Amino acid sequence: MTIKSMRDALNEAxxxxxxRDPRVFLIGEDVGGFEKDGVPVEIGGVFGVSKxxxxxxxxxxxxxxxxxxxxIIGAASGxxxxxxRPVAEIMFADxxxxxxxxxxxxxxxxxxxxxxxxxxxxxxxxTTGGGRNAGAQHSQTFYPIFTSFPGLKVVxxxxxxxxxxxxxxxxxDEDPVLxxxxxxxxxxxxxxxxxxxxxxxxxxxxxxxxEDVTIVAFGQAVNWSVQAADELRKSRGIRCDVIDxxxxxxxxxxxxxxxxxxxxxxxxxxxxxxxxxxxxxxxALVADKAFHDLKAxxxxxxxxxxxxxxxxxLERAYLPNPRRxxxxxxxxxx
Amino acid sequence: MTRxxxxxxxxxxxxxxxxxxxxxxxFQTGQIAGFTHLYAGMEAIAVGxxxxxxxxxxxxxxxxxxxxxxxxxxxxxxxxKELWGSTEGxxxxxxxxxxxxxxxxxxLGANAxxxxxxxxxxxAALASSxxxxxxxxxxxxxxxxxxxxxxxxxxxxxxVLRLPKIFVIEDNGWGEMTPIDNVAGNRDLAGRAAxxxxxxxxxxxxxxxxxxxxxxxxxxxxxxxxxxxxxVASAPRFYGHHEGDPQLYRSRExxxxxxxxxxxxxxxxxxxxxSGELTSAELSVVDEEIALLMDSAVEQSxxxxxxxxxxxxxxxxxxxx
Numbered sequence: 001m002t003i004k005s006m007r008d009a010l011n012e013a014x015x016x017x018x019x020r021d022p023r024v025f026l027i028g029e030d031v032g033g034f035e036k037d038g039v040p041v042e043i044g045g046v047f048g049v050s051k052x053x054x055x056x057x058x059x060x061x062x063x064x065x066x067x068x069x070x071x072i073i074g075a076a077s078g079x080x081x082x083x084x085r086p087v088a089e090i091m092f093a094d095x096x097x098x099x100x101x102x103x104x105x106x107x108x109x110x111x112x113x114x115x116x117x118x119x120x121x122x123x124x125x126x127t128t129g130g131g132r133n134a135g136a137q138h139s140q141t142f143y144p145i146f147t148s149f150p151g152l153k154v155v156x157x158x159x160x161x162x163x164x165x166x167x168x169x170x171x172x173d174e175d176p177v178l179x180x181x182x183x184x185x186x187x188x189x190x191x192x193x194x195x196x197x198x199x200x201x202x203x204x205x206x207x208x209x210x211e212d213v214t215i216v217a218f219g220q221a222v223n224w225s226v227q228a229a230d231e232l233r234k235s236r237g238i239r240c241d242v243i244d245x246x247x248x249x250x251x252x253x254x255x256x257x258x259x260x261x262x263x264x265x266x267x268x269x270x271x272x273x274x275x276x277x278x279x280x281x282x283x284a285l286v287a288d289k290a291f292h293d294l295k296a297x298x299x300x301x302x303x304x305x306x307x308x309x310x311x312x313x314l315e316r317a318y319l320p321n322p323r324r325x326x327x328x329x330x331x332x333x334x
Numbered sequence: 335m336t337r338x339x340x341x342x343x344x345x346x347x348x349x350x351x352x353x354x355x356x357x358x359x360x361f362q363t364g365q366i367a368g369f370t371h372l373y374a375g376m377e378a379i380a381v382g383x384x385x386x387x388x389x390x391x392x393x394x395x396x397x398x399x400x401x402x403x404x405x406x407x408x409x410x411x412x413x414x415k416e417l418w419g420s421t422e423g424x425x426x427x428x429x430x431x432x433x434x435x436x437x438x439x440x441x442l443g444a445n446a447x448x449x450x451x452x453x454x455x456x457x458a459a460l461a462s463s464x465x466x467x468x469x470x471x472x473x474x475x476x477x478x479x480x481x482x483x484x485x486x487x488x489x490x491x492x493x494v495l496r497l498p499k500i501f502v503i504e505d506n507g508w509g510e511m512t513p514i515d516n517v518a519g520n521r522d523l524a525g526r527a528a529x530x531x532x533x534x535x536x537x538x539x540x541x542x543x544x545x546x547x548x549x550x551x552x553x554x555x556x557x558x559x560x561x562x563x564x565x566v567a568s569a570p571r572f573y574g575h576h577e578g579d580p581q582l583y584r585s586r587e588x589x590x591x592x593x594x595x596x597x598x599x600x601x602x603x604x605x606x607x608x609s610g611e612l613t614s615a616e617l618s619v620v621d622e623e624i625a626l627l628m629d630s631a632v633e634q635s636x637x638x639x640x641x642x643x644x645x646x647x648x649x650x651x652x653x654x655x
Contacts, residue, residue, distance in 0.1 A: 025464060060464055066494060071453045071487035078457020078471070081442055082392065084464060086457075102484070105447050106454060114435040114443060115426035116649030150650050174652035202655050250655050 004192040006157070006185045009164035010049045010125075014087065016196040017171045018057055021085060024171060025061040026050055027076055028089030028125075032062035046091055047127065047186055069095055073102035073124065077176075080122040081110065085171060090126040092134075093142035093180060107176045108151030123170045123177045128156070129220055129271055130308050130319050131184035139308035139315075141219070141270070143180045144277040147248040153177045153201060154249040158222035160190045162246055165199030172198065182220045202250035206259075210239025213329050214259040216282050217244060217269040221301075221320060225269050228325035240329065248278055256282065257290050264295035265332040271319055274302040299328040335546075340611055341620065343385055343542060347599055348624045350377040350401045353410055354573075356628045357400065357417060361577045365636070366417045368430045373401030375572035378598035379504050380405035382545025383472060383565070386553040390469040392440045392458040394451035396504075397432045399444025402474055407439040414631035420638035427641045428649065440469070449475055449482030452501065456488045459497035459562070470498040470556040478509025480523050489530040489562070498556035500549070501527060501564040504539065506571040511583050527564035539567030540598045543605065570596045 004012070017024045026032070032054035033042035043064070044051035054062040065072050069090055076086035090096055096103060103124065110120045130139040147154045153175055157163035163181065170177040207222065208229045217225040222244040229240040241259040245252050260266050266286050268279040279300040286298060301320045309318055335343070354374040361370050373380070376398075384405035387393070395402035403413055408424060416423030417431055424436050435443035442458060445451040455473035462469045479485055480503060492499040503523050507514055520526055527534035533555070537544040545567050552563040570592040574581045581589070606612040 027460075063460075063495070066487070066490055068487035068491055070484035071456060071491040074450070074453020074455075074484065074488060075457040075460050075491060078392075078394075078442070078454040078459075079461040079464070080457070081437075081454070082458050082461035082465075084461050099484075101447055101450055102453060106445075106450060110443065111652070112649050113425060113429045113433040114437070115424065115428045117425070117435065117437050118442075119652050153651075153654075175654075 001191045001193050003189050004160055005187050005189045006160040006163045006181070007048055007187065009160040009192045010167055010181065011051050013164045013167040014050060014053060017168060018053060018061065020196070023083065023085040024087065025063065025084060026053060026087045026089065027063040027065060028072055029065055029067055029091055031089050032059055032064045034064065045089065047183065050089070069099035070102050073099040073107070076122045076124070077102065077107045077110070077120055080120045081118055085121055087123045087125060087171060090124060092138045093126045093128040094137050094140045096126065096142055103146070103152070104149050108149045112151060119174045120176050121174050123179055125179045125181060127183040128180035129182045129184065130315055131220065133310055133312055133315055135310035136307035141180070141272040143178070143218070143248055144272050146178045147278065147281070151176065152249065153247065154180070155201070155247050156180045156182070156219040157246060158182070158185070158219055158244050160188065160192050162199060162205065164192055165197050166246060168196055169198040169201060173201070180219065184220055199246070201247045202252050203246070204252035204255040205244045205246055206241060206255070207244060208240055208242040210241055211262055212239045213265040213267060213332055214241045214243065214256070214263045215267045215269060215325065215329065216256055217242065218248065218278055219271065221269040221271055224320060224322045225325055228322040228329065231322060232326055232329060238329065238333065253285060256286065260286050260290050261293045264293055266294070266298045267301065267325065267328045267332055268298065269301040269320055269325055271303055273305050274300065275305060277302065296332050296334065299332050301325050301328045337611055339385070340606055341616060343381055344602060344606070344612065344617060345620050345624070346381045346405055347377045347542065347602060348620055349410060350380065350404050351599060352624050352628050353400055353404060356632060358573065358577060360632060366431070367419060368432070370431045370577040371398040371575065372573045372577065373398050375592070375596070376504055376506060376539060376569040377401055378542040378545050378602070379502065379539045379567045379569055380474070382542050383502055383549040385546060386549050387440070387472070389438065389440050392442050392455065392469060392471040394442050394455040394473045395444040396448070396451065396474055396476055396479070397444065397446045398476065399432065399434060403434045403436065403441055403444065406441045408434065408436045408441055410627060411631045411634055414635045415638045418635040418638060419641065420635060421641045421645065422638045426645070449479040449485045451475065452485045452488035456492050456497060456499055459492060459499035460495065462498050463495065468557060470500060470553055472500045472502060474502045474504060476509065477503060477505040477507065477514040477523060480526060481509070481517060486530060489527060489532065489564070492562040493531040496559070496561040498559070499562040500552045500556055501562065503527070503564060503566040505566055505568040507568070508571060508575065510575045511579070524564065524566040527566070532562050532564060534564035534566065536566045536568070539569030540596045540601055542598055542602050569598065
């Protein structure tokens with residue numbers, strides 16, 4: 001066990017799976033490298049997640065593409081239909097808008113509309129979320145949209161340990177998986193085993209436990225929620241369950257419902273805008289299935305209904321933070 | 335081509351035509367639900383290309399896909415059952431007319447989004463390249479699809495990676511109800527493909543032998559690792575964009591004239607009869623055989639089991655929870 005960043009943990013996961021399964025390949029923009037005057041020049045991904053793969057496996061399995069998202073996803077899905085295990089990289093989740101058809105009309109539907117005669121085991125990795133002052137077109141989350149599509153699985157890790165185990169599970173999974181990597185967390189570190197391990201989909205993590213309030217959070221909002229829970233415990237003696245579903249689809253409903261049955265109070269946190277998102281989804285789930293367990297109205301903490309702004313002050317004001325989560329918990333306790 | 339090959343090609347041309355004629359009749363009686371797009375008039379393209387392919391080769395088709403499925407060897411009875419929505423259909427009633435697939439035949443799906451099959455077929459060609467396999471991949475796209483960006487993304491990627499891929503552009507002159515002449519900045523569709531960096535030829539899509547020859551070159555080029563190419567084949571669409579299209583944009587006389595002048599079947603028969611390669615008796619046997627097959631397909635489809643509400647939930651995932 002050593003301390004590793006999420007970037008390195010993801011890189012290890014890719015190396016493990018490349019070594020384990022010759023059907024695995026990586027395709028995307030700048031993921032590999034090229035030869036200049038017969039000498040290999042490695043790029044290894046804009047965020048360095050695919051470091052070393054091009055050098056080790058060459059361009060047959062680490063495929064740099066033109067800036068053509070629809071072709072990247074089509075190429076990955078077609079190869080998956082023919083028995084390979086593609087990992088496609090879309091640099092920013094925002095850019096899935098360019099290849100939305102290939103993901104939601106094609107990949108998500110193949111197995112169903114062809115009557116179960118095929119599988120499409122493709123993983124689409126992408127960076128997600130705000131916090132890097134990247135502005136309105138490079139900071140969106142997009143995982144709520146994809147969670148609404150049957151046929152897709154959706155993963156959002158919140159730490160390096162989960163990222164590695166979940167990516168390995170994603171690559172071994174028989175279904176299409178959209179894997180969202182919160183870009184601000186690439187440098188965040190924690191203990192990560194050197195060997196390969198997998199974390200099952202549909203099983204939430206609970207980084208904090210407590211009997212007063214349930215907090216459900218996704219991606220980097222998990223870390224804000226943990227900070228909020230620690231602060232509340234220290235300063236006010238309030239104890240919170242912090243639930244990180246890890247996979248919005250399939251969703252671990254049981255863990256959420258059990259926790260709410262015990263606490264009677266729910267705060268849902270995500271950095272996406274408020275409408276038609278995961279916070280509304282979890283709130284609806286609990287209102288529908290556990291209304292009588294509730295002792296107070298459900299509170300949500302989200303970004304406002306605006307695009308993601310660029311300037312530091314603006315993005316700071318836009319994103320949720322521990323202070324707002326603490327305020328929501330206090331309201332839920334009122 | 336040998337006599338057997340010629341007879342096989344004729345059988346498929348006739349099968350494609352009669353399947354569509356029969357589908358049209360049954361659609362009009364209300365037996366078939368959904369947006370149905372008939373391939374009649376364009377048979378020589380699908381058959382001319384697919385005669386070069388084996389079950390290992392992959393194709394992806396369009397919303398007008400019945401012809402490609404049949405040319406690639408899909409079972410016409412299971413296809414008709416799919417049009418009927420039966421659980422014995424090729425896709426168990428989940429796909430219908432626009433989503434017929436048979437992976438055992440290398441038919442990776444008809445596709446209802448214009449142009450969307452091109453990038454996916456590039457993926458099938460990429461798999462062949464990565465796995466050092468010998469199969470090639472073909473995408474069929476209509477002239478309307480040449481105005482979709484992802485088709486050019488697919489062409490460029492196939493060229494860059496030198497993949498065993500054939501782009502077949504079926505030019506019937508109409509993108510739904512709009513003439514291609516009105517919406518193509520450059521009407522030279524082969525020129526547009528060639529500009530992406532690959533060989534591209536235009537052929538008369540009514541002439542089976544012209545398509546067959548061009549496809550032979552493209553397929554052997556792809557198989558020998560020389561990369562992708564494009565074939566633009568023009569042929570008329572005998573019916574509307576979809577069944578129920580009143581075709582206000584062209585006259586009955588124009589369509590009748592097209593049928594007289596531009597029908598691939600008489601053209602084929604003429605050629606093989608004149609050369610003495612096939613006799614009219616041999617061709618008639620095929621015609622009767624296909625007519626009986628269509629009767630049987632419709633009878634079996636009418637009697638085939640229907641899906642139930644539980645089927646809605648099946649086959650969304652391999653495993654979800």
